[in-house]
Amino acid sequence: MTDDQPLRLLLRSALPPVTDLGLAKDLWPSIVHRRPALSGWPWLDLGVAAAVALVLALFPDWLWLLAYHL
Amino acid sequence: MVGDPHEDLLERFVQGDQDALEVLFERFAAEVHGWILRIVRDSGAAEEVLVESFWRAYRGRARFDASRSFGAWMRRIATNASLDHLQAARRHARWSSVDHDAPAPASPNPELRESVAIAFRRLPPKLQVVAALALIEERPHAEIAEALALPIGTVKSRVSRASARLRKELSSLGIRP
Numbered sequence: 001m002t003d004d005q006p007l008r009l010l011l012r013s014a015l016p017p018v019t020d021l022g023l024a025k026d027l028w029p030s031i032v033h034r035r036p037a038l039s040g041w042p043w044l045d046l047g048v049a050a051a052v053a054l055v056l057a058l059f060p061d062w063l064w065l066l067a068y069h070l
Numbered sequence: 071m072v073g074d075p076h077e078d079l080l081e082r083f084v085q086g087d088q089d090a091l092e093v094l095f096e097r098f099a100a101e102v103h104g105w106i107l108r109i110v111r112d113s114g115a116a117e118e119v120l121v122e123s124f125w126r127a128y129r130g131r132a133r134f135d136a137s138r139s140f141g142a143w144m145r146r147i148a149t150n151a152s153l154d155h156l157q158a159a160r161r162h163a164r165w166s167s168v169d170h171d172a173p174a175p176a177s178p179n180p181e182l183r184e185s186v187a188i189a190f191r192r193l194p195p196k197l198q199v200v201a202a203l204a205l206i207e208e209r210p211h212a213e214i215a216e217a218l219a220l221p222i223g224t225v226k227s228r229v230s231r232a233s234a235r236l237r238k239e240l241s242s243l244g245i246r247p
Contacts, residue, residue: 003233006247011205014186
């Protein structure tokens with residue numbers, strides 16, 4: 001930890017800790033505005049899941065490849 | 071950390087009540103925004119990540135245990151969303167030369183500051199997150215570990231790797247801390 005001290009000081013002199021953490025504006029409208037986009041996600045998720053299931057049904061040996069990447 | 075709201079509110083949130091989401095947003099937005107800002111160090115990006123984080127929370131509400139701390143759960147989601155932001159920014163190679171909203175640096179040498187910022191931005195995002203929180207913001211390892219859902223030992227190891235990588239990057243820029 002002590003060895004890090006010069007590095008910490010250098011970092012903090014160039015990139016000071018953030019002190020003003022406050023929110024400049026009300027972002028609730030942005031949350032509400034995103035609501036329509038949300039409804040699109042489950043369909044995309046379902047599409048991807050269906051595609052993966054189809055590929056695995058056709059090529060069961062690829063399950064290991066998928067498991068490896070997960 | 072703000073105390074968690076009543077369990078009833080959290081139960082309504084888990085059931086998909088958007089009024090409950092709004093109340094939780096009002097209570098926790100500032101705190102979560104502060105955490106995100108410490109990681110992404112840009113207020114515009116922090117606002118985007120905050121909105122994304124609350125939507126992720128709403129989408130994943132079924133996984134929330136209403137008897138646990140909503141603040142801690144949100145911080146974990148916000149940390150992941152911040153990490154995704156840093157990874158996307160790296161992929162699109164549009165790092166701002168950063169810190170638009172950070173306080174004025176103590177360093178009088180702008181070239182040194184720029185070099186350090188470049189070295190910092192060259193860190194892989196996972197190391198950048200721990201470097202920002204541990205080395206710059208000096209947050210406790212336990213707090214970082216909880217936000218990243220990692221053991222403290224892993225956080226310490228990442229801090230150590232981030233330091234070594236930073237030294238290497240700085241060295242390549244002719245700076246020896």
